[in-house]
Amino acid sequence: MLYIIASPIGNLEDLTLRSIRILKEIDLIFCEDTRVTKKLLRHYEITKPLLRYIDDDSKINFYRDKLKSNDIALITDAGTPLLSDPGYKLINIARQNNIDVTSIPGSSALMTAVSLSGRKMNNFIFEGFFSKKSTDQLILSSKLRYRTKDTFLFDSPKRINATLNFLKNKLLERDVIVFHELTKLNEKVIAFNLVDLPLYDFKPLGEYIILISGTTIKYSKIDEDFSTYIKKEIEYLVTNGLSLKNSAKIIADIFDLPRKDIYNIWIDKN
Structure with a gap:
């Protein structure tokens, strides 16, 4: 057993x-x-x-x-x-x-953070540890710009300040909650907007979880990073047997974007 x-x-x-x-x-x-x-x-x-x-x-x-x-x-x-x-x-x-x-x-650190968030949690996304690879970071930041669901990330104490600064630079204004040392005596739950990040300094000790609120704007300009991500996702889906039409529909549904815009990104690639 x-x-x-x-x-x-x-x-x-x-x-x-x-x-x-x-x-x-x-x-x-x-x-x-x-x-x-x-x-x-x-x-x-x-x-x-x-x-x-x-x-x-x-x-x-x-x-x-x-x-x-x-x-x-x-x-x-x-x-x-x-x-x-x-x-x-x-x-x-x-x-x-x-x-x-x-x-x-x-x-579970994730479920403990969920229960402490004070947010309606019928649906959220967990991205695991924030990637060390710059390309993965850019892709994630593009997804976060368009994602309407809340997102949870794990992060190491040595990178927490750099990660939050990266998110601030990419997302500009977004509500976040930082969970630190959950269940311990010095447990902290800190909610703020990324605009106010300079007011905070997070110690490089203990474990961190970041909640990034979903955007309230369902559609905005599709940038180059996001276009690159979309092309790779469509190529993956098509390579694995889905039609271009269905692939574009799946991605459009995920990001609450018009299907024609997703389709046009692929057309531009070719």
Whole structure:
């Protein structure tokens, strides 16, 4: 059996009773960092063998053999596994070998931020960690300019100020919420408009989540960055079997843009 266990994101008391019981009963724990997991286990007086897990194809046979002969828990340093953390390959290995998999729900930094946002959250988009690649950053900023849904990003403490300045330069005026050190004693939830960013200085310590509000303007000028992104998306969809008409419709629906404008971007490419 493979158990997917959510770990505390800051406060060790947030591990669920069921998770504690399972961790005491299983044979082996796959974890992100053995040092971090040892601290958690020590708090609950649990002693189990630990193995560092990474999504590495060269270790498939090793992971398969361990799964076949042990009840195993997969746990990350903080939060729910697979949410911007490794683990999806392990689950696929288990299922391909008819090994049962179940999830033990618990802490999630993303869902904690959602519940603290104070915004109507029937629909939102999670983009994972803000990319270090400049091309990916430009594509994301173009999507954010046209996206009407709220967007969540994870970001590292070393890059938080640079990321916010980048967003300010690209989005100009947009409401954001910065979540810092959730569930910890110095937890902070800071809501402001990017125009006022110079008034804030975020410390390069701890974990950050950024909520970027969706635009209230459904349509504005399509810029060069966005056009480049659209061309790549249409090419991907067409290459994978969709008609040009359906591809343009899908992208137009996503961004609340006229289909003819999306189609014309593709025509200009050719």
